[in-house]
Structure formats: structure tokens, C-alpha cells
Amino acid sequence: MTRAVQIFLEYKVKEDSIKEYEKTMEDVLAGLEKFGASQVDWYEAADQGSLYVEMFKLPTMSHYDTIKKYRQDKDHPLFGKLDPFIEGGCKKVHCWAFIQKT
Structure with missing residues (x-):
């Protein structure tokens, strides 16, 4: 049995681009489902300005x-639509995959 993979993305958004970024994320979040993502969550850090995190599940590595x-x-x-809003561009999106332990 293959277990779903928990995905964690983290990146910093330019302070002067937050409104445009958040508007663009509406399309990005909807588009994630087309790539097999489920249980999609999107967060802004409470203690670090303009730091954002996405968490979702994917079926496979x-x-x-x-x-x-x-x-x-x-x-x-x-996803390239986010490039102008992210500090350092899309290449600075940090990605991790986790498998749940039982």
C-alpha cells in the first residue's frame, strides 16, 4: 500500500507584493488539485513577517x-506567476516531502 506524501513548502514574499501575491495564490491553490494535491492548507507566519507556508498531500513521490x-x-x-512576488524568485521556494510514521 502506498501512503500519501505530506508536502511542506516555505518561502518569503516581498513586503510590497503581498496583496498581489495573495490574489495570485487563489489560482495557484486551485491549480494544485490538478496536480493531485489534496488537503491543501496555506498559512502566513504569525511571528515572521511575509513568510508563507503551504501544506498538502500528494499521492506519490x-x-x-x-x-x-x-x-x-x-x-x-x-506557478511561475509567483516569481515576481517571492524573495529571490521561485528558485527560493523550499520544498520538503514527508512520509507519516505509524
Whole structure:
């Protein structure tokens, strides 16, 4: 049995781009489902200004490898829209995958 993979993304948004970033995230969050994401959560850090985190589940590590590649690609038609808003651009989106232990 294959267990879902818990994905954690973290990045810092430019202070002067937060409104545009949050508006663009509406499309990004909707688009994640097309890549197999479920249980999608999106957070802003309470104690660190303009730090954002996304957490969601993917069915396989192959899905994760694809999402990681796309999320760090400024030329991706959906995820690349975030590039101007992220400190250092899309290549600064930190991605981790976790398998739940029983």
C-alpha cells in the first residue's frame, strides 16, 4: 500500500507584493488539485513577517518531484506567476516531502 506524501513548502514574499501575491495564490491553490494535491492548507507566519507556508498531500513521490520542479520554475505557466512576488524568485521556494510514521 502506498501512503500519501505530506508536502511542506516555505518561502518569503516581498513586503510590497503581498496583496498581489495573495490574489495570485487563489489560482495557484486551485491549480494544485490538478496536480493531485489534496488537503491543501496555506498559512502566513504569525511571528515572521511575509513568510508563507503551504501544506498538502500528494499521492506519490513522483507527484512530489513534479510539483517541486514546477514550483521552482519561473517559466511554469501557473506557478511561475509567483516569481515576481517571492524573495529571490521561485528558485527560493523550499520544498520538503514527508512520509507519516505509524
